Amino acid sequence: MRPYGSMGPEVAQVFPAALQPGAVVGCWRVVGTLGVGGYGAVYRVEPLDAPGRSFALKLSLHPDPARALREMALLLDRACHPNVVRVHATGRWPDPVEGLPYFVMDCVEGMALHAWAETVNPTFRQVAMVGGSVAMTLGVLHARGVLHRDLKPEHLLIRTRGQVPVLIDFGAGDQAGALTLTTTTLPPGTLHLRSPEAIRFQQRHWRQPELRYPYSAADDLYALGVCLYRAVTGHYPFPPDQEPELLSVAITERLPPSPRDINPQVPEPLSRAILKLLEKEPEQRPRTGEAAHAELMRGLLSGGATAFEAHLFDEIPGKPNQIRRPAWPSQPYLTPAPRPAPVTATPRRFPAWGWVGVVMCLGLLLAGPGTWEVLPRGWTRHTTPEVPERVSALLGHKLASEPDRPHSVPVATPATAAPVVAPKGEPALVTTKPPVPPSPKPGRTLKAAAIASCVAGMACASAPLVDRPTPPAEDCPEDAKAAMNALKITGYTWAAVFDPNTRADFVTVREGRAALYTHGSQGRVRHNSMLTGTLYVGNKRVYGRFTQLRESRTGETFPVCLQLWFLDDRTRGIPRSEGGDEDTAVVPNLISVESIWRFDA
Numbered sequence: 001m002r003p004y005g006s007m008g009p010e011v012a013q014v015f016p017a018a019l020q021p022g023a024v025v026g027c028w029r030v031v032g033t034l035g036v037g038g039y040g041a042v043y044r045v046e047p048l049d050a051p052g053r054s055f056a057l058k059l060s061l062h063p064d065p066a067r068a069l070r071e072m073a074l075l076l077d078r079a080c081h082p083n084v085v086r087v088h089a090t091g092r093w094p095d096p097v098e099g100l101p102y103f104v105m106d107c108v109e110g111m112a113l114h115a116w117a118e119t120v121n122p123t124f125r126q127v128a129m130v131g132g133s134v135a136m137t138l139g140v141l142h143a144r145g146v147l148h149r150d151l152k153p154e155h156l157l158i159r160t161r162g163q164v165p166v167l168i169d170f171g172a173g174d175q176a177g178a179l180t181l182t183t184t185t186l187p188p189g190t191l192h193l194r195s196p197e198a199i200r201f202q203q204r205h206w207r208q209p210e211l212r213y214p215y216s217a218a219d220d221l222y223a224l225g226v227c228l229y230r231a232v233t234g235h236y237p238f239p240p241d242q243e244p245e246l247l248s249v250a251i252t253e254r255l256p257p258s259p260r261d262i263n264p265q266v267p268e269p270l271s272r273a274i275l276k277l278l279e280k281e282p283e284q285r286p287r288t289g290e291a292a293h294a295e296l297m298r299g300l301l302s303g304g305a306t307a308f309e310a311h312l313f314d315e316i317p318g319k320p321n322q323i324r325r326p327a328w329p330s331q332p333y334l335t336p337a338p339r340p341a342p343v344t345a346t347p348r349r350f351p352a353w354g355w356v357g358v359v360m361c362l363g364l365l366l367a368g369p370g371t372w373e374v375l376p377r378g379w380t381r382h383t384t385p386e387v388p389e390r391v392s393a394l395l396g397h398k399l400a401s402e403p404d405r406p407h408s409v410p411v412a413t414p415a416t417a418a419p420v421v422a423p424k425g426e427p428a429l430v431t432t433k434p435p436v437p438p439s440p441k442p443g444r445t446l447k448a449a450a451i452a453s454c455v456a457g458m459a460c461a462s463a464p465l466v467d468r469p470t471p472p473a474e475d476c477p478e479d480a481k482a483a484m485n486a487l488k489i490t491g492y493t494w495a496a497v498f499d500p501n502t503r504a505d506f507v508t509v510r511e512g513r514a515a516l517y518t519h520g521s522q523g524r525v526r527h528n529s530m531l532t533g534t535l536y537v538g539n540k541r542v543y544g545r546f547t548q549l550r551e552s553r554t555g556e557t558f559p560v561c562l563q564l565w566f567l568d569d570r571t572r573g574i575p576r577s578e579g580g581d582e583d584t585a586v587v588p589n590l591i592s593v594e595s596i597w598r599f600d601a
C-alpha cells in the first residue's frame with residue numbers, strides 16, 4: 001500500500017483526523033466531528049444524495065487497515081445486535097482501493113454513560129436497566145465468541161430516545177479464531193478498566209512478550225462493573241490519575257469502597273451487584289452476561305421501589321441541572337483485601353513444596369551445581385521491554401509492600417531478619433548447565449522449590465540455588481549522560497526508598513517494572529523524586545536499573561542511568577533478606593542508588 005502522503009498533492013494537504021465540515025468522503029459529506037480516538041476519527045456525515053440524514057463515519061487514522069477491517073467485520077457479522085451500533089457502508093478514502101479504511105454507522109444521538117449519569121441524573125432504576133441491558137448484550141456476544149475487550153464508559157453510548165445503551169468501538173474486539181491484533185501481552189485497553197487477573201498475568205509473564213493474555217468474558221464483565229461504579233458514584237473504583245504502578249497494585253490487591261460508601265443513595269442491592277462484578281477472582285463474578293443481568297435485576301426487584309426511584313446525585317440547591325458529585329474518601333482502601341489465590345509464591349505455598357524442596361535440596365547437594373537448569377530465557381533486550389504507550393503501565397511491575405496490609409510474602413521485621421550480606425568476593429549468581437526442559441518454566445519451578453525448602457529451614461543453606469543469568473552490560477545512552485550532568489548527579493551515590501509511605505524497615509519487591517523514590521536531595525534532584533526502571537531478582541541479591549527520573553518539584557522527567565548499590569560491600573545490587581521466592585524478595589526499604597555511565601553485566 002502506498003503511504004498516505006504519496007497519494008497526490010491535494011490529499012497530502014488534508015489531515016484525516018481534522019476533516020472540516022463540507023469535506024467529502026466517498027459519497028458522504030462531513031457535517032461535524034463526533035470524536036477522535038487513538039485509532040479513528042469519527043465524523044457526523046450525511047449522504048450526498050440525502051442531505052439532512054445523520055450517520056457516523058469512522059475513518060481509520062492508520063494506514064495499516066488490520067484493526068479497522070477487523071472492527072468492520074465484527075460489526076457486520078457476529079457482533080450484530082440491537083444494542084451494538086449498526087454498520088451501513090464501508091469504503092476507503094481518498095483512494096477507493098488504497099486509501100484509509102472507513103465505515104459508516106448509525107449516529108447514536110446521546111451521551112457516553114458517565115456523561116449521561118452526570119448530565120441527565122437518571123434514577124437508579126434507569127441505571128440498573130441500562131447495566132442489565134449491557135450485561136445481556138455481552139452475554140449474547142460472548143456466546144457467539146465475540147469479546148469487546150475495550151469496554152469503558154466512552155464506548156457505552158446512551159441513546160437519548162428511550163435511554164437505550166449502544167455499544168461502540170469494537171476495534172479491540174476479538175472473536176474466536178481471529179489473528180492476534182497486538183504484539184503485546186494484553187490487548188489494547190485502558191489500565192483502570194483492566195481486570196485484576198489481566199494485570200496479574202502481565203506481572204507474571206512480562207519476560208515472555210510472546211505470550212498473549214487469554215482475555216475472557218470475565219474481563220468484559222469486570223469492565224462493566226467499573227463502568228457502572230463510575231456511573232453511580234461519579235468515580236472509578238481505582239482512580240486512574242495515580243501512578244500506573246500504584247494503580248496496578250490497587251486493582252490487584254485492594255478492595256474498592258462499596259458504591260454506597262461513596263454515594264449513600266445507591267440502593268444496597270445495586271451496590272452489591274456492582275461489587276460482585278468487581279470481584280478480584282473471575283470465578284467470584286457472575287459467570288455470564290445473563291447471570292450479571294439477573295444479579296442486577298434481582299437487586300432491582302428486591303430493592304424496594306423508592307430506593308431505585310431516587311436520582312443518582314443530589315442537585316446543587318439553587319442551581320437546577322447541576323449535580324453534586326459525591327466526594328472520594330481520603331482513605332478509600334482501609335480494609336485490606338483478603339488474600340486471593342496466590343499470584344506469586346506465598347508462604348502458604350511453601351509447606352506444600354516442603355517435600356519437593358527436600359528432594360531438590362538433596363538433589364543439589366548430591367549432584368552439585370552442574371546438573372541444574374539455568375532459567376530457559378536468557379537476558380535479551382526485551383527484558384526491559386519497549387512499552388507501547390497505551391499499555392506502558394502494565395509491564396510486570398509491582399511496588400514495594402504497603403504498610404497496612406498483608407503482602408504475598410511477609411515483610412520481615414528488623415528484629416527477626418537482618419539483611420543477609422553476601423560474602424565479599426563471592427560470585428553474585430550461580431548458573432548451571434541446562435538439561436532438557438520438561439515443563440514450560442522448569443528453572444523457575446526448581447528454584448522456587450529450592451527456596452521454599454530453604455526458607456522452611458531445611459539443610460540446604462549452603463546449596464547453590466539456580467539463578468537467572470545477570471542482565472547484559474549496557475552503555476548509558478548519551479541523552480541520559482547529558483541529563484545526569486545537567487542534574488549534577490553524575491558519579492554520586494545517594495539514598496532512596498522503595499516505599500516512602502511505610503515505616504517498615506523491610507519491604508517485599510517483585511521482579512519487573514518498579515519505582516523508587518529518592519531520599520534526600522542530590523544535585524538538582526529533590527527529595528522524593530521518582531525513579532522508574534526494572535528490578536531483577538537474583539537468589540542472593542536484587543539488582544535494579546533505573547532509567548527515568550521524575551523530579552518531584554517540577555514534575556519534569558529525565559533519562560538517567562542509576563543502579564541499586566550496596567554501600568557495605570560497594571557492590572551493585574542489594575542483598576536479599578529471608579523470604580520471597582524466585583520472583584519476589586524481601587529487601588531493606590532504605591537503599592542506595594548510584595549514577596553510572598555503564599550498566600555492568
Ligand SMILES: Nc1ncnc2c1ncn2[C@@H]1O[C@H](COP(=O)(O)OP(=O)(O)OP(=O)(O)O)[C@@H](O)[C@H]1O
Nearest residue numbers: 034035037038039040042056106107108154169171
Ligand atoms: N456511532 C457513533 N455515534 C456517535 N458518536 C460516536 C459513534 N462512534 C463513535 N463516536 C464518538 O467518537 C469517539 C471516538 O470513537 P471510537 O471510540 O470508536 O474511536 P477510537 O479511535 O477507536 O477510540 P479509542 O481511542 O477510544 O479506542 C467516541 O468516544 C464517541 O464519542
